[in-house]
Amino acid sequence: MRTFLHVSDIGDIEKALAEAAEVKKNPFAWQHLGRNKTIILIFFNSSLRTRLSSQKAAMNLGMNAIVLNVNGDSWKLETEMGVVMDGDKPEHLREAIPVIGSYCDIIGVRSFAQFENREFDYNETILNQFIRYSGKPVISLESATVHPCQAFADLITIEEHKAAPRPKVVLTWAPHPRALPQAVPNSFAEWMNAADVDFVITHPKGYELAPQFAGNARVEYDQMRAFEGADFIYAKNWSSYTEYGKILSTDRSWTVGKRQMDVTNNAYFMHCLPVRRNMIVTDEVIDSPRSIVIPEAANRVVSAQVVMKRMLEGLQN
Amino acid sequence: MRTFLHVSDIGDIEKALAEAAEVKKNPFAWQHLGRNKTIILIFFNSSLRTRLSSQKAAMNLGMNAIVLNVNGDSWKLETEMGVVMDGDKPEHLREAIPVIGSYCDIIGVRSFAQFENREFDYNETILNQFIRYSGKPVISLESATVHPCQAFADLITIEEHKAAPRPKVVLTWAPHPRALPQAVPNSFAEWMNAADVDFVITHPKGYELAPQFAGNARVEYDQMRAFEGADFIYAKNWSSYTEYGKILSTDRSWTVGKRQMDVTNNAYFMHCLPVRRNMIVTDEVIDSPRSIVIPEAANRVVSAQVVMKRMLEGLQN
Amino acid sequence: MRTFLHVSDIGDIEKALAEAAEVKKNPFAWQHLGRNKTIILIFFNSSLRTRLSSQKAAMNLGMNAIVLNVNGDSWKLETEMGVVMDGDKPEHLREAIPVIGSYCDIIGVRSFAQFENREFDYNETILNQFIRYSGKPVISLESATVHPCQAFADLITIEEHKAAPRPKVVLTWAPHPRALPQAVPNSFAEWMNAADVDFVITHPKGYELAPQFAGNARVEYDQMRAFEGADFIYAKNWSSYTEYGKILSTDRSWTVGKRQMDVTNNAYFMHCLPVRRNMIVTDEVIDSPRSIVIPEAANRVVSAQVVMKRMLEGLQN
Numbered sequence: 001m002r003t004f005l006h007v008s009d010i011g012d013i014e015k016a017l018a019e020a021a022e023v024k025k026n027p028f029a030w031q032h033l034g035r036n037k038t039i040i041l042i043f044f045n046s047s048l049r050t051r052l053s054s055q056k057a058a059m060n061l062g063m064n065a066i067v068l069n070v071n072g073d074s075w076k077l078e079t080e081m082g083v084v085m086d087g088d089k090p091e092h093l094r095e096a097i098p099v100i101g102s103y104c105d106i107i108g109v110r111s112f113a114q115f116e117n118r119e120f121d122y123n124e125t126i127l128n129q130f131i132r133y134s135g136k137p138v139i140s141l142e143s144a145t146v147h148p149c150q151a152f153a154d155l156i157t158i159e160e161h162k163a164a165p166r167p168k169v170v171l172t173w174a175p176h177p178r179a180l181p182q183a184v185p186n187s188f189a190e191w192m193n194a195a196d197v198d199f200v201i202t203h204p205k206g207y208e209l210a211p212q213f214a215g216n217a218r219v220e221y222d223q224m225r226a227f228e229g230a231d232f233i234y235a236k237n238w239s240s241y242t243e244y245g246k247i248l249s250t251d252r253s254w255t256v257g258k259r260q261m262d263v264t265n266n267a268y269f270m271h272c273l274p275v276r277r278n279m280i281v282t283d284e285v286i287d288s289p290r291s292i293v294i295p296e297a298a299n300r301v302v303s304a305q306v307v308m309k310r311m312l313e314g315l316q317n
Numbered sequence: 318m319r320t321f322l323h324v325s326d327i328g329d330i331e332k333a334l335a336e337a338a339e340v341k342k343n344p345f346a347w348q349h350l351g352r353n354k355t356i357i358l359i360f361f362n363s364s365l366r367t368r369l370s371s372q373k374a375a376m377n378l379g380m381n382a383i384v385l386n387v388n389g390d391s392w393k394l395e396t397e398m399g400v401v402m403d404g405d406k407p408e409h410l411r412e413a414i415p416v417i418g419s420y421c422d423i424i425g426v427r428s429f430a431q432f433e434n435r436e437f438d439y440n441e442t443i444l445n446q447f448i449r450y451s452g453k454p455v456i457s458l459e460s461a462t463v464h465p466c467q468a469f470a471d472l473i474t475i476e477e478h479k480a481a482p483r484p485k486v487v488l489t490w491a492p493h494p495r496a497l498p499q500a501v502p503n504s505f506a507e508w509m510n511a512a513d514v515d516f517v518i519t520h521p522k523g524y525e526l527a528p529q530f531a532g533n534a535r536v537e538y539d540q541m542r543a544f545e546g547a548d549f550i551y552a553k554n555w556s557s558y559t560e561y562g563k564i565l566s567t568d569r570s571w572t573v574g575k576r577q578m579d580v581t582n583n584a585y586f587m588h589c590l591p592v593r594r595n596m597i598v599t600d601e602v603i604d605s606p607r608s609i610v611i612p613e614a615a616n617r618v619v620s621a622q623v624v625m626k627r628m629l630e631g632l633q634n
Numbered sequence: 635m636r637t638f639l640h641v642s643d644i645g646d647i648e649k650a651l652a653e654a655a656e657v658k659k660n661p662f663a664w665q666h667l668g669r670n671k672t673i674i675l676i677f678f679n680s681s682l683r684t685r686l687s688s689q690k691a692a693m694n695l696g697m698n699a700i701v702l703n704v705n706g707d708s709w710k711l712e713t714e715m716g717v718v719m720d721g722d723k724p725e726h727l728r729e730a731i732p733v734i735g736s737y738c739d740i741i742g743v744r745s746f747a748q749f750e751n752r753e754f755d756y757n758e759t760i761l762n763q764f765i766r767y768s769g770k771p772v773i774s775l776e777s778a779t780v781h782p783c784q785a786f787a788d789l790i791t792i793e794e795h796k797a798a799p800r801p802k803v804v805l806t807w808a809p810h811p812r813a814l815p816q817a818v819p820n821s822f823a824e825w826m827n828a829a830d831v832d833f834v835i836t837h838p839k840g841y842e843l844a845p846q847f848a849g850n851a852r853v854e855y856d857q858m859r860a861f862e863g864a865d866f867i868y869a870k871n872w873s874s875y876t877e878y879g880k881i882l883s884t885d886r887s888w889t890v891g892k893r894q895m896d897v898t899n900n901a902y903f904m905h906c907l908p909v910r911r912n913m914i915v916t917d918e919v920i921d922s923p924r925s926i927v928i929p930e931a932a933n934r935v936v937s938a939q940v941v942m943k944r945m946l947e948g949l950q951n
Contacts, residue, residue, distance in 0.1 A: 027353075028353050036661075036662050036694075038690060038693060040686065043390070046390065046391055046392050047390065047391065048385075048390075048391040048392055048408065048413060048416065048417075049416055051385070051390060051391065052357065052383060052385065052416075052417065052420045052421075053420055055381075055383050056355060056383070056420045056421070059355060059381045060353075064689075064693045066686060066689050066690070068682075068685070068686065069389070069390065072389055072703070072706055073677070073680065073681065073682075073685060073703065074680055074681065074682040074685065075680055075682055075908050078911075081917075082912075082917060083911070083912065084911075084912040084913060085910035085911050085912060085913055086811045086910065086913055087811075090908045090910060091682065091907070091908030091909070092908075092909070092911055094911075094921075095907050095908065095909060095920075095927060095928070095931075096682060096908075098928045099682065099683055099686075099907065099928060099931040099932070100682075100686065102928060102929075102931060102932035102935075103686045103687055103690045103932075103935060104686075104690070177403045177404075273408070273412050273416065274392050274407045274408030274409075274412065274413075275408070275409070275412060276402035276403070276407060277395075277400070277401075277402050277409055277411075278399075278400065278401040278402060279401060279402055279403055283398075283399060286412075287411075293412060294412070294415045294416060294419060295419075297412075297416040297419060298416070298419035298420075301419075301420060344670075345670050360707070363707065363708055363709055364707065364708065365702075365707075365708040365709055365725065365730060365733065365734075366733055368702070368707060368708070369674065369700060369702065369733075369734065369737045369738075370737055372698075372700050373672060373700070373737045373738070376672060376698045377670075386706070386707065389706055494720045494721075590725070590729050590733065591709050591724045591725030591726075591729065591730075592725070592726075592729060593719035593720065593724060594712075594717070594718075594719050594726055594728075595716075595717065595718040595719060596718060596719055596720055600715075600716060603729075604728075610729060611729070611732045611733060611736060612736075614729075614733040614736060615733070615736035615737075618736075618737060
């Protein structure tokens, strides 16, 4: 495994879930793989879960983990090619990336969508430079369009909690005061479309996800109808893809509350966190026994560890 | 040991001091306890000694240490319950804490008094949320009202340097340009009251510590009289507890200098550091051979290591 | 080895190069030396390569590495003696240094020239306080006047790439929008003067390096003439030493491009990075096959590891 961006990178999903279960049961069983290996985790943006769970996963595997905050620790990085660098950015990604690559065995990169240019973001321009120039396996720790470690952890969590063999899973948009990237819903949709679930997306008009992520998922604009009989509710805000980066609605009737949960099949509530309480979801729902946001976050160690383990296995050859 | 805030958490003081001596002599003898264990050290505020000594103590015990600067690395955290989170804080402590707890075995938290509300601070509202919601043992790395790792290190240092079996120890207020928390004098008073020393507190009127920390310590408003015959002088600034967070005096005659030290029993000079030279203490005193601020700071590794060791022992069961 | 600032600290250069080759071949062969040893890496300034390569070198040697960003993580430090500390700096270097020393076995310090006072900078006032007060071996990770880990890595890189036994090496000034320290050219000159190379320095008038670093190197003010027949071109900007910290020229004809490289002996292009493209060097040259800036940066692990290894060997006695 050389890159981890898309569900296709993980190969057979059932096999990946079985491996996740094994890793969760015996987290320290593969430390021979990580001996004298180093992962560098690069953050262009804030992070709590990703930062901590990636370090934990690396340590479980016996690896060294080095964390780099690009803006606090290091030099501001120029990302455009061909420019005269006479401004406030003293280093170019074109040098920084192969240098970082020369100091480690695996690279993880957090680099959010910048919302200046949809094509720049949707080409995963930053992450693809890491893939092209580092010479090392690269993990997206949430990049411009995807958050695969999260989506894999979500799938593991659904697998652990599902009662029916093919549960109904609903991804619902919810309001938020700031314009957020589509990375989490994109990856969640991509992974649910690949998994054995009945998947529905619900959001106000104008919030359609990019077609390559929405795939053939059923889209339902009536949130209450979408929630009927659901086994899992996955709430998340995102900004518009079509009117790129715009906030088209702040309709608080989409805030997930008891009213909506009552029409589900006693659904579990999920969210990737951080979550704005009483905007995305009411205190009542997120504090209820059906809220599984904490076990979901805990599974971030498991998903990261499976990915790193496979990359380490690839390095053995 | 599930929490470390108060002197009562350490149990028998003589036993704790004996254990500290053992740990100092053989710092690497308990690495089996820390194998595959992780401590997360969370900083809401700046730190030098605590940050470094806690990492060192964890490494001595064979543990992994992950450091998280809440404001630089991660998301700003909401701490109030029941609010609509539509402001600048994208994550609630109520999620962040159990998530952090799920990624580690022990948590250390630095979170200073905020001085907005004495009850909020003196209830240790932030730290108690970590204790309640993390599911993991929690160490105060200086919280709103206590700094127990410091006070334990202070006690170890007094034990190592005392000539008489029951030395006279004086805690003296000293001036400072900014309003500082009471955490250090609170803990120092609490630990000295529990230890076998003759303990005196001296400060201008209005600087009385909270009764639960001052206990039955003798309070002397005349600094020179308090210093007479002292074996250890412990200087520290703090703001008023009664007029909460206020600076009531900037009287430089309280700056510890040769004049005061001359009436002591050739006392050792102590301070938790960082110290403002020529405000708290003159260069002459802090640079004298009787100043033991550096060995005192060095003992921060020892106190932290005893605490972590006991917590790790508790995890074995 | 107790300090690493100057080429003289490394002793015999041929022996050091042979050791570097050995370390590069078997990076993990000396982990017994680093067992239970800790290096603290202190950054007063930004860093990418130094930060990462020093951590990697320490890990290769089995050491624990603790990174401290003085301004982000810790307290602002007072550096002047004898002052009344009533301003915005709560801690004095005079305490911070021995405290840090008490928590580790080796210290690395990044502390750039401040350009306020040439004597303060050229006395290496900050670094020398670390040497004097820490009680531990100290490595300059670029201090006011030197960057020895870089210069040693440069020498290793030249050794690996040279075709002739005594190659011609040219250090050339190049324009830059901001006033930069002389640390890199100082150390490069010092190391080249000590090595078996034909060394030439070229720069506009007024950019003469301090005599203790320039030594007997040939200075050539005509860049094209300097480049004739060169085997290695080492580009770097620096501000004036004589008119201390001033920018005397922004002449873009000094930007290293094809025109200049064409008169060399098919020279390799080197730069310590970060580099401002199309200011210091054109895209065409830095992206050419003769550019060795990435292997040069990769050798930063090797040079750091040789230095740390020797310091660890010194601790065994």
